[in-house]
Amino acid sequence: MSKQAQHWEKSRGLLLITLAIWFIFSIGIFLFGAEMNEVTGPFGYPLTYWFTCQGSLGAFVILIFWFANRQEKIDEEFGFSERGDD
Amino acid sequence: MKGNFIDNLPKVYGIYTGGFLAFIIIMSIAEQMGMTAKTIGICFVAFTVAIYAIIGYLSRTAQADAYYVAGRQVPTVFNGMATAADWMSGASFVAMAGGIYFKGYGYMALLVGWTGGYVLVASLLAPYLRKFGCYTVPDFIGTRYGGNLSRFLAVVVLTVASFTYVTAQINATGTIASVALDIPFQYAVYVGLVSILLCSMLGGMRGVTWTQVAQYIVLIIAYLLPVFWISNKMGAGFFPHFMLADEVSRIAELEAQFGFVKNSAENLKEVPKGLAGITKAHSAVNATPWAFISLALAMMMGTASLPHVMMRYFTTPSVKAARKSVGWSLFFIFLLYSSAPMLATLSKLSLIDPTLSTGIIGKSIADVQAIDWYQNWNQANLMFVSDFNGNGTLELNEFFMGGKAVVLATPEIAGLPYVISGLVAAGGMAAAMSTADGLILAIANAISHDVYYKIIDPKAETAKRLVVARVLLVVIGFAGATIAAMEIQGILGSVIWAFDFAMSGLFFPLVLGVWWKRANKEGAIAGMALGLISGAGYLIWVRNGGSGFLGITQLTFGIFGSAVSLVAMVVVSLITSEPSAATQKMVDEVRVPSGKSILGKQH
Secondary structure, three states: OOHHHHHHHHOOOOOHHHHHHHHHHHHHHHHHHHHOOOEEOOOOEEHHHHHHHHHHHHHHHHHHHHHHHHHHHHHHHOOOOOOOOO | OOOOOOHHHHHHHHHHHHHHHHHHHHHHHHHHHHOOHHHHHHHHHHHHHHHHHHHHOOOOOOHHHHHHHHHHOOOOOHHHHHHHHHHHOHHHHHHHHHHHHHHHHHHHHHHHHHHHHHHHHHHHHHHHHHOOOOOOOOHHHHHOOHHHHHHHHHHHHHHHHHHHHHHHHHHHHHHHHHHOOOOOOOHHHHHHHHHHHHOOOOOOOHHHHHHHHHHHHHHHHHHHHHHHHHHOOOOOOOOOOHHOHHHHHHHHHHHHHHHOOOOOOHHHHOOOOEEEOOOOOOOOOOHHHHHHHHHHHHHEEEEHHOOOHHHHHOOOOHHHHHHHHHHHHHHHHHHHHOOHHHHHHHHHHHHOOOOOOOOOOOHHHHHHHHHHHHHHHHHOOOOEEEOOOOOOOOOOOHHEEEEHHHHHHHHOOOOHHHHHHHHHHHHHHHHHHHHHHHHHHHHHHHHHHHHHHHHHHOOOOOOHHHHHHHHHHHHHHHHHHHHHHHHOHHHHHHHHHHHHHHHHHHHHHHHHHHHOOOHHHHHHHHHHHHHHHHHHHHHHHHOOOOOOOOOOOOHHHHHHHHHHHHHHHHHHHHHHOOOOOHHHHHHHOOOOOOOOOOOOOOO
């Protein structure tokens, strides 16, 4: 398999993991919204309410930075990273 | 200052932020010395708009890549701020907290949808489109799939979605300008439009980028300062985001105590149009999972298809920077979005809790009608009380408010000085202007670059292309303002429609263009055309009394449109021949971050 194909395979793997985590925080937990809201979440808010206000939103921010770093590692591994910028 | 402009950005915007804070302090001193509320409002709006106009003038350019993609040198963090301003519109700033106030949990699907979409932007599209080196979104579609028809259809979808969106933004600038400057709405709309064009006309994307950063700083200060101030003044906690659990449960307690009494249709006739009462629980789960998830999903896929957001990532120096920049964008958006539910909580509690001095529920109707702020906002048609049951006291179901009032009136209700209301007006103006600029530019660039230059006159010189681009900018702006002046739809409804239109026509053609090599021209054409037509058809059907299916409403019609788009694109691609070897090689190239972009620097 060529270097390029291997790079793409790894990138696709990372995409699937990223989308799986995205699915949990954007769709998965809201399937059980009513049940989860009975539980007290962080800072004392009802749990589902907290996820809609802060939890899921924060998870997305962290997820994007994590994804960007992992993708950079993959690019470096195959020598595809760009030079000359931050 | 030494060095070039880009290196000095932190310093430039640091001084700008300091200057703006100093301006707020000067205004509050002026208020103490007796400056009238009206003058303060005018000063805030005029001062900030003048600054944006100066930035717009300083960013003027005669080069195509500066005009279309800001010279591809915008650093990640600053591009994040600009995207956040581009993204957060009048709807986010003025209407969102109001929506949460009235509808609670069910409405907060928008918070999840309008943030979760950025994960799709970062992982599926932005880095690859940046590598492609396109100027506009249709530029990618036209080059990847080939042919003028695919390019033209992409322009059509882009225009339908963005135009639906932009009329709402011009409407919002008009509303704020008319209140702050005290002029009739029909004229205020054009005042708003001229302010918008001042930012984008001379500098194109470069001008819009640097004004959007300035607008983000104004809007985030204008949103957060009142939230923190009110929270502290009410004794709810000095950091509201972490400390409002007691207030949230107190609201649930009060809701149980008052109950949600349903008003008769006859009584509701008395209530002015556009005002609503509290009819849904604040923090309890009050929507079915599918209603919540379908709305969130539609907003997420729409986010990834809206061209004015995507084109912001064409301005970063590299592919790597484009990815990081998406993260920064969402961080800056998160700062405002996570505060909106807190503002809704504070606003609601301060109005409905009878033990607070600001609470009005349980007071006598005559007392409420005598309150100063009630009279002001009643006059502005944003508040209304009526004694339906004739017992002389105000009940929860007898108090009505406009969605905008939550952001605009809460500072006054909580007893904050007027300077804060002026600041909020400037923030709302910044939010609506920055989004309108991004949208008008997206439409004008697509028509000038993709239709005029790529299809009609490929030999046109740069100077001529940029004249065409600017003329289109003005024409589209005026068309938008004219429709906005007719006040056909509300701000929020038309924003949500824009997302649905965009995802119906563009989501799968964009994503599959990168992720499915077998996708070809015929498939993309079918996907865009059938997606847009079926989405729009569904909307018209439901609007005219159609029952809909699978729980897809007029707010989520994009789910149907994009499903049709996906099926059409896959089926048609598979029954027609696979794309040429050159196209397949181009897709391979796009997937590698290093190396030259597909389209040249000047094209």
